[in-house]
Amino acid sequence: xxxxxxxxxxLFRKEGQNVTLSCEQNLNHDAMYWYRQDPGQGLxxxxxxxxxxxxxxxxxxxxxSVSREKKESFPLTVTSAQKNPTAFYLCASSSTSGSSYEQYxxxxxxLTVT
Amino acid sequence: GQSLEQPSEVxxxxxxxxxxxxxxxxxxxxxxxxxxQHDGGAPTFLSxxxxxxxxxxxxxxxxxxxxxxxxxxxxxxxxxxxxxxYFCAVRTFNAGNNRKLIWGLGTSLAVNP
Numbered sequence: 192x193x194x195x196x197x198x199x200x201x202l203f204r205k206e207g208q209n210v211t212l213s214c215e216q217n218l219n220h221d222a223m224y225w226y227r228q229d230p231g232q233g234l235x236x237x238x239x240x241x242x243x244x245x246x247x248x249x250x251x252x253x254x255x256s257v258s259r260e261k262k263e264s265f266p267l268t269v270t271s272a273q274k275n276p277t278a279f280y281l282c283a284s285s286s287t288s289g290s291s292y293e294q295y296x297x298x299x300x301x302l303t304v305t
Numbered sequence: 306g307q308s309l310e311q312p313s314e315v316x317x318x319x320x321x322x323x324x325x326x327x328x329x330x331x332x333x334x335x336x337x338x339x340x341x342q343h344d345g346g347a348p349t350f351l352s353x354x355x356x357x358x359x360x361x362x363x364x365x366x367x368x369x370x371x372x373x374x375x376x377x378x379x380x381x382x383x384x385x386x387x388x389x390x391y392f393c394a395v396r397t398f399n400a401g402n403n404r405k406l407i408w409g410l411g412t413s414l415a416v417n418p
Contacts, residue, residue: 222404233392233408234348241404249405281347287404292336292355292396294406296347 193218195297197282202302204276212267212300214282221287223265224294227251228279237280240265241287269302276304307331309409311393316415317383325378325412327393335396337369337376338406343389351378351391380414388416 195216204210216223222241226234236249240259254273259265265284269276279301283294309329317323327337336355340348352360354369354376366379380387390413394406 224405231411233410234394234406235408236405239405285404292338292353293350294348296349298347 195282195284195295197280197297197300199300200298202300204302204304206304207271208304209271210269210276210302210304212269212280212282212302214265214267214297215263216265216282216284216295216297217263218284218286218295219262220284220295221262222285223259224283224285225249225255225257225265225267226281226283228281228299234281237267269304276302278302307395307397307407309393309395309407311391311409311412313410314413314415316417318417319383319385321383322379322381323383323414325380325391325393325414327376327378327409329374329376329393329395329407329409331395331397331407333397334371335398335404337367338394338396339365339367339378340392340394341389342392342411348392353396383416385416385418388414390414 198213224239225237235251238257240246256268281299282297285294311327338353339351342348352367359368364381369376390411392411393409398404
């Protein structure tokens with residue numbers, strides 16, 4: 192079955208540690224996205240990538256880094272520079288063809304930093 | 306700046322009809338999408354309007370008026386399972402023609418028996 196996987200579902204880290212969240216898709220989508228969601232809030236874009244080896248900062252990129260070495264994979268690293276990293280992180284992908292408009296989401300990773 | 310406004314909460318009873326409005330102020334507008342998110346889950350796509358008018362998909366319909374920068378999601382024959390958050394999102398692009406979605410803060414819908 193095609194879809195997006197994120198692992199792990201829950202992640203706990205101590206302050207000062209970097210942590211990498213995994214995102215893999217087998218939908219053959221060119222575009223991939225990372226969002227952050229805080230309780231009762233909408234989705235805020237962290238980084239996005241339209242093609243392999245290229246990515247752009249979203250609205251809240253400070254303290255985060257990404258790579259896009261393969262079409263299927265778009266890992267997100269939450270660095271110690273991110274001041275408030277505890278949140279629900281969602282990865283999404285979409286086709287880049289002209290008529291496409293739907294973003295498909297993974298199940299999310301809930302990160303808690305103490 | 307770019308912004309989307311939608312009500313924070315809506316309450317309705319089973320079997321009723323509810324309309325969730327969304328007004329937007331964005332640049333590079335392609336279209337308006339609606340997503341549903343249950344507590345603890347991921348957003349799932351409901352509908353998309355690229356042109357003015359009404360799109361119907363089963364119990365859900367979505368409307369867009371580009372001249373008014375306004376859209377709405379209409380949910381009919383409400384069921385308990387429709388209790389969720391509903392997000393409007395504008396499909397836009399930046400100066401590099403990279404496409405992205407700008408999201409509203411979401412409307413929490415509670416369906417009561």
